Amino acid sequence: MARGDHIYVCRDSFKGVCVGRTLYTHHAVDMGDRTVIEYVPATGTKRDSIIQRRLLADFGQGGRVEVRQYGTRLDHETAAARAESMLGTARYDFLTNNCEHFASWCVTGHASSSQIENGVTSAGLVGTAAIAPSLGIELVGGLGTAAVRSGPNLMSGLSAIGGSAIGGIAVLSGASGLVTTGVMCYALADKPTLPDDEREARRMGRQGALGGAVIGTAGALYVVGAMGVPGYSAAGISSGLGAWVTMPAKPHSAPF
Numbered sequence: 329m330a331r332g333d334h335i336y337v338c339r340d341s342f343k344g345v346c347v348g349r350t351l352y353t354h355h356a357v358d359m360g361d362r363t364v365i366e367y368v369p370a371t372g373t374k375r376d377s378i379i380q381r382r383l384l385a386d387f388g389q390g391g392r393v394e395v396r397q398y399g400t401r402l403d404h405e406t407a408a409a410r411a412e413s414m415l416g417t418a419r420y421d422f423l424t425n426n427c428e429h430f431a432s433w434c435v436t437g438h439a440s441s442s443q444i445e446n447g448v449t450s451a452g453l454v455g456t457a458a459i460a461p462s463l464g465i466e467l468v469g470g471l472g473t474a475a476v477r478s479g480p481n482l483m484s485g486l487s488a489i490g491g492s493a494i495g496g497i498a499v500l501s502g503a504s505g506l507v508t509t510g511v512m513c514y515a516l517a518d519k520p521t522l523p524d525d526e527r528e529a530r531r532m533g534r535q536g537a538l539g540g541a542v543i544g545t546a547g548a549l550y551v552v553g554a555m556g557v558p559g560y561s562a563a564g565i566s567s568g569l570g571a572w573v574t575m576p577a578k579p580h581s582a583p584f
Contacts, residue, residue, distance in 0.1 A: 331360025332404030332411075334396040334435040336428070337388050353443065355396075355431040356387050357411040365411040365434075367420050367427045377420035379411075379430065399523040401435050410434040436521045509538050 329335055336355045356366030364387045367377040384393070401407070411434045419425050426441055433439040516530040 329358045329360075329393065329395055330404060331358060332402075332407035332435070333358040334398070334407075334431040335364065335387075335393050336396060336431070337391040337393045339389075339391070353428070354387070355428040357407060357431050357434045358384070358395075359408060359411070365415065367430060370418070374422065374426075375420060376418070377427075378416065378418045379414045381415060396431070396435070397523055398436060398521045399527065400521050402437055407435045432521075438519075438521065440519070513538075 334355065335358045336353045339352045339354055354366070356364035358364055359381065362384045363381050364384050365379060365381050366387060367374075368380040368382060370376045370378045387393070402410070411430075414430070414434075423444060425439070426444070428441040428443060429439040432441070513534050516533040518527055518530060520527075522530070
């Protein structure tokens with residue numbers, strides 16, 4: 329560690345070592361004299377935190393203190409001066425101005441928080457997986473012109489969405505994949521301040537998310553056409569979707 333470094337410590341750790349990326353980490357700027365500048369709760373709650381200078385030992389609380397690595401950053405003295413200029417400031421906000429935002433702003437000039445970004449991404453992925461299927465079923469059923477959830481209703485609803493039944497399936501699958509891709513691209517957005525290897529990994533991740541969405545849409549079309557009555561006729565699509573929806577779940581005892 330050196331003066332002007334962005335440092336962090338796990339608050340939930342095993343023997344002082346972070347054991348997962350989702351664990352809460354606390355961040356500060358090292359001042360090079362066994363002190364740090366960080367957000368410190370003034371009345372026992374984080375929302376009343378004030379930027380203060382205190383001992384490194386108090387910051388670490390027995391945990392292993394690590395240095396956040398950057399590809400590009402401000403020089404160390406500038407970072408330390410930025411931290412000192414904020415002493416006494418009370419602008420803490422968990423979502424937009426937490427301890428990680430503060431430390432990254434001091435060191436790079438850009439406030440960011442990987443913890444918040446990871447949380448938003450996880451919530452987005454879970455929400456998409458949980459809500460999208462139900463919304464798709466309700467949308468198709470609502471646009472259909474026959475008895476609800478009947479074969480004719482299903483076919484007419486899909487046609488209303490995509491111009492044809494198979495087009496409707498492609499639109500629904502593609503829309504879900506597009507949302508998921510958007511969430512992943514947000515999580516893996518490029519940041520010039522990151523090390524080159526992490527930037528490259530993020531780039532490959534964004535490409536993989538897009539490719540996965542395309543493959544997922546094609547796979548959905550193939551499965552519907554292959555199950556039930558083979559083909560993409562009205563009977564093929566209806567029976568294929570029916571077979572897909574009623575397919576039994578894999579036993580919990582299965583190894584994969």
